[in-house]
Amino acid sequence: MTRVLLIEDDRDLAETLLQLMQLAQMQPDYASNGKAGLNLAQNNTYDVLVVDIGLPQLDGLALCRQLRIDGIDTPVLFLTAYRSIDNKLQGFDAGGDDYLAKPFDNRELIARINALSGRRSNQVKRVIVGDLNMDCQNLKVTYQNTTLELSPTCYTLLETLMRASPSVVNRLTLENALWGDEPPNSNVLKAHICNLRRELTRVNAAALLHTLLGKGWALRAGKST
Template sequence: MIRVLLVEDDRDLAETLLQLMQLAQMQPDHASNGKAGLTLSRVNDYDVLIVDVGLPQLNGFELCRQLRTDGIDTPVLFLTAYRSIDNKLEGFDAGGDDYLAKPFDNRELIARVTALAGRRSSQVKRLAVADLVMDCDNVIVFYRQEQLELSPTCYTLLETLMRASPAVVSRATLENALWGDEPPNSNVLKAHLYYLRRELTKVDAAELLQTLTGKGWALRQGKGCETT
Protein backbone atom coordinates (compact mmCIF):
# COMPACT_ATOMS: atom_id res chain seq x y z
CA MET A 1 0.00 0.00 0.00
CA ILE A 2 1.30 3.44 -0.97
CA ARG A 3 1.68 5.73 2.03
CA VAL A 4 1.17 9.42 1.18
CA LEU A 5 1.41 12.66 3.14
CA LEU A 6 -0.85 15.42 1.81
CA VAL A 7 0.19 18.91 2.96
CA GLU A 8 -2.75 21.14 1.97
CA ASP A 9 -4.40 24.04 3.84
CA ASP A 10 -7.63 24.06 1.80
CA ARG A 11 -9.81 21.84 4.01
CA ASP A 12 -12.41 21.01 1.33
CA LEU A 13 -9.78 20.07 -1.23
CA ALA A 14 -7.85 18.07 1.35
CA GLU A 15 -10.93 16.04 2.33
CA THR A 16 -11.67 15.32 -1.32
CA LEU A 17 -8.10 14.19 -2.03
CA LEU A 18 -7.90 12.07 1.12
CA GLN A 19 -11.08 10.22 0.10
CA LEU A 20 -9.76 9.85 -3.44
CA MET A 21 -6.51 8.28 -2.23
CA GLN A 22 -8.33 5.94 0.13
CA LEU A 23 -10.49 4.73 -2.77
CA ALA A 24 -7.28 4.14 -4.72
CA GLN A 25 -6.09 1.82 -1.91
CA MET A 26 -3.53 4.35 -0.66
CA GLN A 27 -2.84 5.22 2.98
CA PRO A 28 -2.91 9.03 3.31
CA ASP A 29 -2.00 11.35 6.18
CA HIS A 30 -2.76 15.06 6.23
CA ALA A 31 -1.09 18.23 7.49
CA SER A 32 -2.74 21.64 7.12
CA ASN A 33 0.39 23.82 7.25
CA GLY A 34 4.01 23.69 6.24
CA LYS A 35 5.54 23.28 9.67
CA ALA A 36 3.29 20.35 10.53
CA GLY A 37 4.06 18.81 7.14
CA LEU A 38 7.79 19.17 7.75
CA THR A 39 7.53 17.48 11.14
CA LEU A 40 5.48 14.54 9.84
CA SER A 41 7.84 14.14 6.88
CA ARG A 42 10.80 13.87 9.23
CA VAL A 43 9.33 11.35 11.66
CA ASN A 44 7.30 9.08 9.35
CA ASP A 45 8.23 6.95 6.37
CA TYR A 46 6.16 8.02 3.34
CA ASP A 47 6.32 6.84 -0.25
CA VAL A 48 5.22 10.20 -1.71
CA LEU A 49 4.63 13.73 -0.41
CA ILE A 50 1.92 15.85 -2.06
CA VAL A 51 2.70 19.45 -1.12
CA ASP A 52 0.72 22.60 -1.84
CA VAL A 53 3.00 25.53 -2.62
CA GLY A 54 1.02 28.32 -0.90
CA LEU A 55 1.02 26.94 2.64
CA PRO A 56 0.75 28.92 5.89
CA GLN A 57 3.70 29.00 8.34
CA LEU A 58 6.11 27.44 5.84
CA ASN A 59 5.55 27.43 2.08
CA GLY A 60 5.86 24.25 0.05
CA PHE A 61 9.12 25.17 -1.65
CA GLU A 62 10.87 25.93 1.64
CA LEU A 63 9.46 22.74 3.18
CA CYS A 64 10.99 20.73 0.35
CA ARG A 65 14.32 22.56 0.58
CA GLN A 66 14.60 21.70 4.26
CA LEU A 67 13.80 18.04 3.60
CA ARG A 68 16.45 17.80 0.92
CA THR A 69 18.98 19.51 3.19
CA ASP A 70 18.15 16.90 5.84
CA GLY A 71 18.85 14.13 3.32
CA ILE A 72 15.22 12.99 3.09
CA ASP A 73 14.71 11.63 -0.43
CA THR A 74 10.95 10.99 -0.46
CA PRO A 75 9.55 12.10 -3.86
CA VAL A 76 7.64 15.40 -3.73
CA LEU A 77 4.71 16.30 -5.98
CA PHE A 78 3.89 20.02 -5.82
CA LEU A 79 0.32 21.31 -6.17
CA THR A 80 -0.13 24.95 -7.11
CA ALA A 81 -2.49 27.39 -8.77
CA TYR A 82 0.41 28.89 -10.71
CA ARG A 83 1.12 27.55 -14.18
CA SER A 84 4.12 29.61 -15.33
CA ILE A 85 7.33 27.90 -16.35
CA ASP A 86 9.25 30.06 -13.87
CA ASN A 87 7.11 28.75 -11.03
CA LYS A 88 7.70 25.17 -12.14
CA LEU A 89 11.44 25.73 -12.40
CA GLU A 90 11.45 27.17 -8.88
CA GLY A 91 9.74 24.02 -7.66
CA PHE A 92 12.31 21.76 -9.28
CA ASP A 93 15.11 23.95 -7.95
CA ALA A 94 13.64 23.56 -4.45
CA GLY A 95 13.99 19.77 -4.76
CA GLY A 96 10.60 18.76 -6.14
CA ASP A 97 10.14 15.78 -8.44
CA ASP A 98 6.83 16.57 -10.15
CA TYR A 99 4.42 19.46 -10.52
CA LEU A 100 0.65 19.54 -10.97
CA ALA A 101 -1.25 22.78 -11.57
CA LYS A 102 -4.74 23.33 -10.16
CA PRO A 103 -7.36 22.53 -11.25
CA PHE A 104 -6.37 19.00 -12.20
CA ASP A 105 -8.02 15.73 -13.09
CA ASN A 106 -8.13 13.45 -10.05
CA ARG A 107 -7.11 10.50 -12.21
CA GLU A 108 -3.93 12.32 -13.19
CA LEU A 109 -3.06 12.96 -9.55
CA ILE A 110 -3.42 9.27 -8.70
CA ALA A 111 -1.39 8.29 -11.76
CA ARG A 112 1.44 10.65 -10.82
CA VAL A 113 1.52 9.53 -7.21
CA THR A 114 1.62 5.90 -8.33
CA ALA A 115 4.48 6.67 -10.73
CA LEU A 116 6.49 8.41 -8.00
CA ALA A 117 5.91 5.72 -5.37
CA GLY A 118 8.80 3.33 -4.96
CA ARG A 119 11.33 5.84 -6.23
CA ARG A 120 13.84 7.85 -4.25
CA SER A 121 14.29 11.47 -5.16
CA SER A 122 17.60 12.48 -6.71
CA GLN A 123 17.11 15.99 -5.35
CA VAL A 124 18.50 15.50 -1.84
CA LYS A 125 21.26 17.92 -0.84
CA ARG A 126 22.80 15.81 1.91
CA LEU A 127 23.48 12.08 1.85
CA ALA A 128 24.63 10.03 4.82
CA VAL A 129 25.65 6.41 5.38
CA ALA A 130 26.77 5.82 8.97
CA ASP A 131 29.30 8.64 9.66
CA LEU A 132 30.00 9.22 5.97
CA VAL A 133 28.30 12.44 4.84
CA MET A 134 28.10 13.93 1.34
CA ASP A 135 27.26 17.64 0.95
CA CYS A 136 25.83 17.71 -2.58
CA ASP A 137 25.59 21.51 -2.76
CA ASN A 138 29.30 22.00 -2.06
CA VAL A 139 30.44 18.69 -3.63
CA ILE A 140 32.39 17.55 -0.57
CA VAL A 141 32.46 14.37 1.52
CA PHE A 142 33.31 13.97 5.19
CA TYR A 143 33.82 10.98 7.45
CA ARG A 144 33.65 11.94 11.12
CA GLN A 145 34.54 15.53 10.23
CA GLU A 146 37.54 14.51 8.10
CA GLN A 147 37.21 15.50 4.45
CA LEU A 148 37.90 12.96 1.70
CA GLU A 149 39.92 13.97 -1.35
CA LEU A 150 37.99 12.47 -4.26
CA SER A 151 38.36 12.80 -8.01
CA PRO A 152 35.19 13.78 -9.92
CA THR A 153 34.80 10.16 -11.05
CA CYS A 154 35.17 8.76 -7.53
CA TYR A 155 32.73 11.38 -6.25
CA THR A 156 30.11 10.27 -8.80
CA LEU A 157 30.79 6.64 -7.97
CA LEU A 158 30.36 7.29 -4.25
CA GLU A 159 27.22 9.37 -4.81
CA THR A 160 25.62 6.55 -6.80
CA LEU A 161 26.38 4.07 -4.04
CA MET A 162 25.16 6.42 -1.29
CA ARG A 163 21.87 7.17 -3.04
CA ALA A 164 21.20 3.45 -3.39
CA SER A 165 22.41 2.48 0.10
CA PRO A 166 22.02 -0.05 1.57
CA ALA A 167 20.98 -1.78 -1.66
CA VAL A 168 23.48 -3.52 -3.93
CA VAL A 169 24.40 -1.59 -7.09
CA SER A 170 25.24 -3.61 -10.19
CA ARG A 171 28.24 -3.10 -12.44
CA ALA A 172 25.94 -1.93 -15.25
CA THR A 173 24.35 0.74 -13.04
CA LEU A 174 27.71 2.08 -11.90
CA GLU A 175 29.08 2.12 -15.43
CA ASN A 176 25.99 3.93 -16.69
CA ALA A 177 26.32 6.56 -13.94
CA LEU A 178 29.94 7.19 -14.89
CA TRP A 179 29.98 6.82 -18.67
CA GLY A 180 26.43 6.52 -19.96
CA ASP A 181 25.83 4.03 -22.75
CA GLU A 182 29.50 3.75 -23.75
CA PRO A 183 31.41 2.30 -20.79
CA PRO A 184 35.11 1.39 -21.19
CA ASN A 185 36.38 -2.08 -20.35
CA SER A 186 35.56 -3.51 -16.93
CA ASN A 187 39.07 -2.93 -15.56
CA VAL A 188 38.48 0.84 -15.59
CA LEU A 189 35.56 0.55 -13.17
CA LYS A 190 37.62 -1.73 -10.94
CA ALA A 191 40.40 0.84 -10.91
CA HIS A 192 38.07 3.63 -9.77
CA LEU A 193 36.60 1.38 -7.08
CA TYR A 194 40.15 0.74 -5.91
CA TYR A 195 40.83 4.48 -5.76
CA LEU A 196 37.59 5.07 -3.85
CA ARG A 197 38.40 2.32 -1.36
CA ARG A 198 41.89 3.79 -0.91
CA GLU A 199 40.43 7.18 0.04
CA LEU A 200 37.95 5.55 2.41
CA THR A 201 40.81 3.61 3.99
CA LYS A 202 42.63 6.87 4.78
CA VAL A 203 39.75 7.88 7.07
CA ASP A 204 39.14 4.36 8.45
CA ALA A 205 35.88 3.91 6.53
CA ALA A 206 36.87 1.19 4.04
CA GLU A 207 34.54 -1.36 5.68
CA LEU A 208 31.55 0.62 4.39
CA LEU A 209 32.33 -0.30 0.77
CA GLN A 210 31.30 -3.92 0.36
CA THR A 211 31.63 -6.24 -2.63
CA LEU A 212 29.09 -8.96 -3.36
CA THR A 213 30.69 -11.32 -5.83
CA GLY A 214 28.60 -11.68 -8.98
CA LYS A 215 26.09 -9.04 -7.84
CA GLY A 216 27.81 -5.69 -7.43
CA TRP A 217 28.76 -3.29 -4.65
CA ALA A 218 27.03 -1.74 -1.66
CA LEU A 219 27.79 1.07 0.74
CA ARG A 220 26.49 0.17 4.19
CA GLN A 221 27.32 -0.77 7.73
CA GLY A 222 27.56 -4.35 8.89
CA LYS A 223 29.22 -7.58 7.92
CA GLY A 224 28.16 -10.35 5.63
CA CYS A 225 29.81 -9.24 2.41
CA GLU A 226 33.13 -9.94 0.79
CA THR A 227 35.15 -6.72 0.84
CA THR A 228 37.99 -7.41 -1.52
Protein backbone atom coordinates in the same frame (compact mmCIF):
# COMPACT_ATOMS: atom_id res chain seq x y z
CA MET B 1 0.76 -0.10 -0.06
CA THR B 2 1.95 3.35 -1.10
CA ARG B 3 2.41 5.71 1.85
CA VAL B 4 1.59 9.31 0.95
CA LEU B 5 1.84 12.48 3.02
CA LEU B 6 -0.62 15.14 1.88
CA ILE B 7 0.16 18.69 3.05
CA GLU B 8 -2.75 20.92 2.08
CA ASP B 9 -4.46 23.75 3.96
CA ASP B 10 -7.78 23.61 2.05
CA ARG B 11 -9.69 21.21 4.30
CA ASP B 12 -12.43 20.41 1.76
CA LEU B 13 -9.90 19.61 -0.97
CA ALA B 14 -7.77 17.63 1.48
CA GLU B 15 -10.72 15.49 2.54
CA THR B 16 -11.53 14.73 -1.10
CA LEU B 17 -7.92 13.84 -1.89
CA LEU B 18 -7.54 11.63 1.18
CA GLN B 19 -10.64 9.66 0.17
CA LEU B 20 -9.31 9.43 -3.38
CA MET B 21 -5.98 8.05 -2.18
CA GLN B 22 -7.67 5.49 0.05
CA LEU B 23 -9.81 4.30 -2.88
CA ALA B 24 -6.58 3.93 -4.87
CA GLN B 25 -5.26 1.57 -2.15
CA MET B 26 -2.86 4.16 -0.77
CA GLN B 27 -2.13 4.89 2.89
CA PRO B 28 -2.27 8.69 3.35
CA ASP B 29 -1.24 10.90 6.25
CA TYR B 30 -2.29 14.53 6.44
CA ALA B 31 -1.01 17.90 7.64
CA SER B 32 -2.79 21.24 7.23
CA ASN B 33 0.26 23.52 7.50
CA GLY B 34 3.90 23.54 6.50
CA LYS B 35 5.47 23.16 9.94
CA ALA B 36 3.34 20.13 10.82
CA GLY B 37 4.03 18.64 7.40
CA LEU B 38 7.77 19.14 7.75
CA ASN B 39 7.74 17.42 11.13
CA LEU B 40 5.86 14.42 9.74
CA ALA B 41 8.14 14.17 6.69
CA GLN B 42 11.26 14.33 8.88
CA ASN B 43 10.11 11.69 11.33
CA ASN B 44 8.26 9.16 9.16
CA THR B 45 8.88 7.20 6.00
CA TYR B 46 6.75 7.99 2.95
CA ASP B 47 6.82 6.96 -0.69
CA VAL B 48 5.57 10.32 -1.99
CA LEU B 49 4.88 13.77 -0.54
CA VAL B 50 2.01 15.76 -2.09
CA VAL B 51 2.60 19.37 -1.09
CA ASP B 52 0.58 22.54 -1.67
CA ILE B 53 2.85 25.53 -2.24
CA GLY B 54 0.72 28.21 -0.56
CA LEU B 55 0.80 26.75 2.96
CA PRO B 56 0.48 28.65 6.26
CA GLN B 57 3.37 28.77 8.76
CA LEU B 58 5.86 27.37 6.22
CA ASP B 59 5.28 27.45 2.47
CA GLY B 60 5.73 24.37 0.33
CA LEU B 61 8.88 25.61 -1.39
CA ALA B 62 10.65 26.31 1.92
CA LEU B 63 9.46 22.95 3.26
CA CYS B 64 10.92 21.10 0.28
CA ARG B 65 14.22 22.99 0.47
CA GLN B 66 14.60 22.00 4.12
CA LEU B 67 13.90 18.34 3.35
CA ARG B 68 16.57 18.32 0.66
CA ILE B 69 19.07 20.00 3.00
CA ASP B 70 18.27 17.31 5.56
CA GLY B 71 19.07 14.63 2.99
CA ILE B 72 15.47 13.37 2.75
CA ASP B 73 15.01 12.08 -0.79
CA THR B 74 11.29 11.29 -0.78
CA PRO B 75 9.80 12.45 -4.12
CA VAL B 76 7.75 15.66 -3.85
CA LEU B 77 4.74 16.44 -6.03
CA PHE B 78 3.74 20.09 -5.77
CA LEU B 79 0.08 21.12 -6.01
CA THR B 80 -0.59 24.80 -6.69
CA ALA B 81 -2.94 27.28 -8.28
CA TYR B 82 0.04 28.94 -10.00
CA ARG B 83 0.40 27.67 -13.56
CA SER B 84 3.20 29.68 -15.20
CA ILE B 85 6.47 28.15 -16.32
CA ASP B 86 8.30 30.43 -13.86
CA ASN B 87 6.24 28.99 -11.00
CA LYS B 88 7.06 25.48 -12.14
CA LEU B 89 10.76 26.27 -12.37
CA GLN B 90 10.66 27.63 -8.82
CA GLY B 91 9.18 24.33 -7.70
CA PHE B 92 11.89 22.28 -9.38
CA ASP B 93 14.58 24.64 -8.09
CA ALA B 94 13.29 24.10 -4.54
CA GLY B 95 13.83 20.35 -4.93
CA GLY B 96 10.46 19.20 -6.24
CA ASP B 97 10.12 16.25 -8.61
CA ASP B 98 6.75 16.96 -10.22
CA TYR B 99 4.26 19.82 -10.44
CA LEU B 100 0.49 19.70 -10.90
CA ALA B 101 -1.54 22.88 -11.30
CA LYS B 102 -5.03 23.25 -9.84
CA PRO B 103 -7.65 22.42 -10.94
CA PHE B 104 -6.54 18.95 -11.99
CA ASP B 105 -8.09 15.63 -12.93
CA ASN B 106 -8.05 13.25 -9.96
CA ARG B 107 -6.96 10.41 -12.22
CA GLU B 108 -3.89 12.38 -13.23
CA LEU B 109 -2.96 13.00 -9.60
CA ILE B 110 -3.12 9.29 -8.79
CA ALA B 111 -1.14 8.45 -11.92
CA ARG B 112 1.58 10.93 -11.00
CA ILE B 113 1.80 9.62 -7.43
CA ASN B 114 2.13 6.08 -8.76
CA ALA B 115 4.84 7.20 -11.18
CA LEU B 116 6.86 8.78 -8.36
CA SER B 117 6.34 5.93 -5.89
CA GLY B 118 9.34 3.65 -5.65
CA ARG B 119 11.77 6.32 -6.81
CA ARG B 120 14.11 8.41 -4.72
CA SER B 121 14.58 12.06 -5.52
CA ASN B 122 17.87 13.26 -6.98
CA GLN B 123 17.19 16.73 -5.63
CA VAL B 124 18.67 16.21 -2.17
CA LYS B 125 21.46 18.59 -1.16
CA ARG B 126 22.97 16.19 1.36
CA VAL B 127 23.25 12.37 1.37
CA ILE B 128 24.16 10.53 4.56
CA VAL B 129 25.09 6.89 5.13
CA GLY B 130 26.17 6.20 8.70
CA ASP B 131 28.86 8.77 9.50
CA LEU B 132 29.56 9.37 5.81
CA ASN B 133 28.21 12.76 4.77
CA MET B 134 28.04 14.05 1.18
CA ASP B 135 27.42 17.76 0.60
CA CYS B 136 26.06 17.74 -2.97
CA GLN B 137 26.12 21.52 -3.31
CA ASN B 138 29.80 21.86 -2.51
CA LEU B 139 30.87 18.43 -3.83
CA LYS B 140 32.43 17.60 -0.48
CA VAL B 141 32.40 14.29 1.40
CA THR B 142 33.35 13.85 5.04
CA TYR B 143 33.55 10.90 7.41
CA GLN B 144 33.42 11.84 11.09
CA ASN B 145 34.54 15.37 10.10
CA THR B 146 37.50 14.11 8.04
CA THR B 147 37.33 15.18 4.38
CA LEU B 148 37.74 12.51 1.71
CA GLU B 149 40.02 13.28 -1.23
CA LEU B 150 38.13 11.99 -4.27
CA SER B 151 38.65 12.25 -8.00
CA PRO B 152 35.56 13.32 -9.99
CA THR B 153 35.04 9.71 -11.04
CA CYS B 154 35.27 8.38 -7.50
CA TYR B 155 32.92 11.11 -6.31
CA THR B 156 30.30 10.05 -8.87
CA LEU B 157 30.86 6.41 -7.97
CA LEU B 158 30.40 7.13 -4.26
CA GLU B 159 27.37 9.34 -4.90
CA THR B 160 25.67 6.57 -6.89
CA LEU B 161 26.29 4.07 -4.08
CA MET B 162 25.18 6.50 -1.35
CA ARG B 163 21.94 7.46 -3.11
CA ALA B 164 21.09 3.77 -3.58
CA SER B 165 22.09 2.75 -0.04
CA PRO B 166 21.50 0.20 1.36
CA SER B 167 20.52 -1.45 -1.94
CA VAL B 168 22.99 -3.29 -4.14
CA VAL B 169 24.15 -1.45 -7.27
CA ASN B 170 25.16 -3.69 -10.16
CA ARG B 171 28.04 -3.18 -12.56
CA LEU B 172 25.88 -1.90 -15.42
CA THR B 173 24.30 0.80 -13.28
CA LEU B 174 27.67 2.02 -12.05
CA GLU B 175 29.13 2.01 -15.56
CA ASN B 176 26.15 3.99 -16.87
CA ALA B 177 26.55 6.53 -14.07
CA LEU B 178 30.24 6.98 -14.86
CA TRP B 179 30.43 6.66 -18.64
CA GLY B 180 26.94 6.49 -20.11
CA ASP B 181 26.43 4.04 -22.97
CA GLU B 182 30.12 3.65 -23.80
CA PRO B 183 31.85 2.14 -20.76
CA PRO B 184 35.50 1.03 -20.97
CA ASN B 185 36.49 -2.52 -20.12
CA SER B 186 35.49 -3.96 -16.75
CA ASN B 187 38.97 -3.57 -15.26
CA VAL B 188 38.61 0.21 -15.29
CA LEU B 189 35.55 0.07 -13.01
CA LYS B 190 37.38 -2.32 -10.70
CA ALA B 191 40.29 0.12 -10.53
CA HIS B 192 37.99 2.96 -9.47
CA ILE B 193 36.33 0.71 -6.88
CA CYS B 194 39.79 -0.04 -5.49
CA ASN B 195 40.65 3.67 -5.40
CA LEU B 196 37.42 4.43 -3.57
CA ARG B 197 38.01 1.63 -1.08
CA ARG B 198 41.55 2.92 -0.51
CA GLU B 199 40.25 6.41 0.33
CA LEU B 200 37.54 5.01 2.58
CA THR B 201 40.22 2.97 4.34
CA ARG B 202 42.31 6.10 4.86
CA VAL B 203 39.48 7.74 6.82
CA ASN B 204 38.53 4.48 8.62
CA ALA B 205 35.27 4.11 6.67
CA ALA B 206 36.08 0.97 4.65
CA ALA B 207 33.52 -1.03 6.62
CA LEU B 208 30.74 0.79 4.76
CA LEU B 209 31.62 -0.61 1.33
CA HIS B 210 30.31 -4.12 0.64
CA THR B 211 31.12 -6.30 -2.36
CA LEU B 212 28.47 -8.90 -3.20
CA LEU B 213 29.93 -11.43 -5.62
CA GLY B 214 27.93 -11.74 -8.81
CA LYS B 215 25.59 -8.90 -7.77
CA GLY B 216 27.51 -5.67 -7.33
CA TRP B 217 28.38 -3.28 -4.53
CA ALA B 218 26.51 -1.61 -1.69
CA LEU B 219 27.21 1.08 0.85
CA ARG B 220 25.88 0.05 4.25
CA ALA B 221 26.64 0.55 7.89
CA GLY B 222 28.31 -2.55 9.25
CA LYS B 223 31.16 -4.89 8.47
CA SER B 224 32.41 -4.79 4.85
CA THR B 225 32.60 -7.90 2.68
